Amino acid sequence: MIDAHSSEHGMASVSKPLFGKISHVDCSKIAHPWSATCGNGFLYMWWSSFIGSAKFLVLIYVAQYLMKRKKFTIEHIKETLLHYFRESLFGACMGSTFVTSMCFFRNSLQRFSYYFLALFPAFVGGIAIFLVDSSRRGFSTTTFQYLALEAMYKYLQRIGIVTNSSLTETLGFMACSSCLLYMLRAGHHLNLRTLMWFFTPPSVKLQTTTDSSPCPHEGECRSYIVSSSLKYFGLGFTLQMVRNIVKDPRQLILHPTSLFSCLLSLDTYLLGIFTGGYALSYKLINCFLCQWLGKDSPLYAIPAGFIAGSFYAVQPNLPIVLIALANLLKVTSQYLTCIGVIPNYPWEELSFMVCSGLLFHVRTMHPQICPKQAIRLMSTMTGTRADDIYTAFKKNIDIVRFL
């Protein structure tokens, strides 16, 4: 309903001249429509974002726990609770800093200005990422990066530079996968904890004289390849099943037999075929090259990752390409920092701030290219106050649009 409505009315871009017509509006009319004073605007945003983020993070923490399955010790529970609190605080501070920066720029510039409405305030708000423990920043940064990349991709589509074809996407994924796996194998210095990627290749084996096999794994090649491909197939299959159940839990409770039709449908297996086939072809090629050339090398990841990437065609899904690209940019910047080509700045955090600014700007000024998931994320993490701001903004724009 909301989407149908917004595609009818709200999807047009807001140009600078149009925006100029509402620049005189008071900050309480856009930045904090829920309260007349800036102070209350800040407090309400802080609290809603704290609660909204805390609720959202419960799901993320449960999912992450299921994937890692660490043992529950008192130490671990304490540490997890501390991380959880810090990340909820991050949501609260990011939302409230965003609102207060809007007020600050509105009142110091005497008017709203195009780039100081959302772009710059959200950039400033992004500084809250430093509240999150450095080992846990990867999740937020990668999410924002891939959403920003999606917005850019949609923009390039709109101006006709790229066309929407699954061949382009598949080739793009193959290239990203090839470079990413090479970087992961070549770099020993990389901080893999901040990575958000389903497949990590085994590290390169150093040749020893006592060992006869040149492969980076224990035991025989065939059984290793089969067992690890099955493991990755299982991962993809489980994820898809969880997705199906979460999508419509009532249907499964009322009609338990629908589980069978779900198991009989090919769609349920596609994600597993992608993850399993990816692992299978990567490992097959790597083992083949190891055996043929008699030693292991990170260079094998280039053809192996490229061919493995072709399994993307089984289930084309743009976010996967963009997440691969975000990870590639991350490891490349880590590598370039490590070898001293670029200065040691907090690139990851800076890119989070830039992506945050970009996404909030796109949401207000070019809603038609804003990823739906970004809108949902903003809404959940601010306890729907981001929607209140957008609705207030749109109301002001709609009044002057046809004047």
Ligand SMILES: [Zn+2]
């Ligand atoms: Zn204000």
Ligand SMILES: [Zn+2]
């Ligand atoms: Zn092998």
